[in-house]
Structures are given as structure tokens and as C-alpha cells.
């Protein structure tokens with residue numbers, strides 16, 4: 092009987108995914124009490140057919156000489172920690188988990204929009220600190236309307252379209268978007284208008300970042316971009332921290348150049364204890380949790396494991412990243 096392919100998991104997965112995995116592969120899981128160092132990882136990758144490596148940066152040097160290795164699977168849709176072309180040159184496929192998280196991430200982004208606009212996080216802290224002492228708080232704590240305003244989506248892709256759906260059908264918003272190419276379906280369904288970034292920044296009440304991090308999108312929102320936004324606008328980042336020049340954003344928020352920011356992702360994660368965001372009122376913060384509902388994380392793990400199994404067996408996984 093042929094032996095099962097061997098795979099390595101850098102982190103645990105739910106029981107359902109493990110049950111499926113054990114039917115097809117033999118596996119080891121990293122002991123979560125120790126950080127996984129590069130040298131350990133290199134030695135492990137030399138001995139396996141595939142690895143689940145969410146959150147670990149892997150370059151060509153790390154997989155060089157790993158002759159048995161056929162696939163690296165990440166349980167995320169973003170793959171900015173990897174270079175799929177370099178990996179392919181070493182004979183290793185990279186897979187990710189698109190589609191299964193789209194609705195869940197769009198929900199969180201809308202939560203950030205609502206919290207930022209209506210100052211929900213700030214007002215929550217206001218009450219918890221015992222500062223609500225009479226009737227309605229003063230107009231200094233009033234927020235902005237969301238319905239029928241203009242939303243600008245930078246990165247109208249799979250998740251961007253789900254955000255557009257909520258914006259149009261739920262809140263009657265006008266929709267602008269910025270991509271390199273047209274998204275005809277979004278234009279037809281949501282009456283979305285494709286515009287240059289500068290136009291999107293100057294016309295939008297809500298600027299939502301949903302682009303992948305790449306050399307082109309790193310610090311796409313810098314000091315100049317922030318200056319183009321309305322002083323009443325809210326910036327929402329559901330993509331990756333480095334899409335914003337965080338220092339420029341902190342300056343803009345401290346000088347009230349924009350109304351506020353609602354952020355799920357940061358240049359450094361977890362956010363350092365002395366980070367200026369921790370004491371700013373005009374920010375809403377969530378800890379990179381866009382896809383993190385129990386059901387969606389289970390679906391992502393399952394999809395990642397299915398990709399891992401297929402790749403380790405020498406078959407073509409569903410979600411091969413082309414780069």
C-alpha cells in the first residue's frame with residue numbers, strides 16, 4: 092500500500108478539518124508553546140510534501156532544497172507574506188482561501204463604518220468611564236449619517252463587491268470605486284462609478300481600503316492622499332496596515348484633517364502598547380479580526396486543508412495563487 096503524503100501544520104485547525112486531513116495525509120502540528128523559528132521551519136519543510144503556514148513569511152531561500160515540498164497553504168485570502176512566483180520557481184504551489192470569507196469581512200467593514208460614523212466605540216468608552224451624567228450628550232459627541240452618503244471603495248474585488256452590496260441595498264449610498272480594471276458587474280448592479288484615486292478621495296464621505304498589499308499599494312494612502320479627503324470623511328482599513336502610511340494618518344487625525352479612522356489592520360500587529368491610536372478618540376480599532384467568526388474561520392481552515400491535501404498528493408488545488 093502507498094504511504095500517505097506527509098504534511099506539517101504550523102497552527103491547529105478545527106476538528107472537522109483534522110478529520111478530513113487524517114484520511115488523506117499523515118501530519119504533525121507545531122507545539123504552540125514555542126515560536127516557530129526559521130531554522131526549525133527549514134528543517135521541517137525538507138521532510139514534508141506540504142505545509143499549512145498561515146502568518147509565516149516564506150521566501151525562495153527558505154524552500155530551496157526542499158525537494159519533496161509541493162505546496163504551501165495559507166488559511167487567509169491575502170498572501171502578501173509570500174512570493175508565489177518565487178515559490179513556483181522552486182516547484183512549490185501557493186494556495187489561499189478566497190470567497191469563503193467575503194460576506195463575513197464585509198460585515199465587519201460595515202461595523203467599522205457605523206462605529207466610526209456614529210462614534211459607537213468612543214461613546215461606549217464615554218459611558219464606561221462614567222462620563223454620561225445627563226440626558227443626551229452634547230453636540231460635541233454627535234456623529235455623521237451613513238445612509239445616502241458616498242462610499243469610495245479602493246479595491247472593488249470579491250470583498251469590495253460585498254461591501255458595495257450592503258452600501259447600496261442597505262443604506263442607499265452612492266458608490267465610487269478605484270481598481271486598475273473595470274468591474275462591470277458592480278457597475279451594473281450597484282451603479283458603481285470607476286474613478287481615479289484622487290477623485291474618489293475628494294468625493295467620498297467614507298473611504299474603504301480593500302486592496303491587497305503589494306509594491307503598488309504600499310502607503311497608497313499617504314500624507315498627500317489624506318489631504319485630498321474631505322474634513323468630514325472617515326477612513327476605513329480592512330485590507331493591510333501598510334496600505335496606509337500610519338504616521339501620516341496619526342498626524343491627520345491629531346490635526347482633525349479628517350473626521351476619523353476605523354481600522355482592523357495595522358503596520359505592526361499586535362499594536363504596540365505605546366501606540367498613539369490607543370489614546371485617540373477619533374479612531375475605532377479592531378484586532379485584525381475581519382474574517383473571525385467561528386463559522387467562517389472553520390470554513391477557511393477546511394478550504395486551506397483541502398488545498399493542502401490536493402497539493403501534497405500532487406493534484407491541482409482549487410485555489411492556486413498565480414501572483
Ligand SMILES: NC(=O)C1=CN([C@@H]2O[C@H](COP(=O)(O)OP(=O)(O)OC[C@H]3O[C@@H](n4cnc5c(N)ncnc54)[C@H](OP(=O)(O)O)[C@@H]3O)[C@@H](O)[C@H]2O)C=CC1
Pocket residue numbers: 168169170189190192196245246247248249250251269270271272273301302303304307308329330331355356379380381382
Ligand atoms: N481584515 C481582514 O481580516 C481581511 C483582510 N483582507 C485583505 O483584503 C484583500 C482583498 O481581498 P479580496 O477582495 O478577496 O481580493 P480581490 O483580489 O478579489 O480584490 C482586490 C481588488 O483590488 C484591486 N487592486 C489590486 N491592486 C490594485 C492596485 N494597485 N490599485 C488599485 N486597485 C487594485 C483589484 O482590481 P484590479 O486588479 O483591477 O486592480 C481587485 O478588484 C486581501 O488581499 C487581504 O489583504 C482579506 C480578508 C480579511
Ligand SMILES: O=CC(=O)O
Pocket residue numbers: 166167168169170192381382
Ligand atoms: O487578513 C486576512 C486574510 O484572509 O487575508
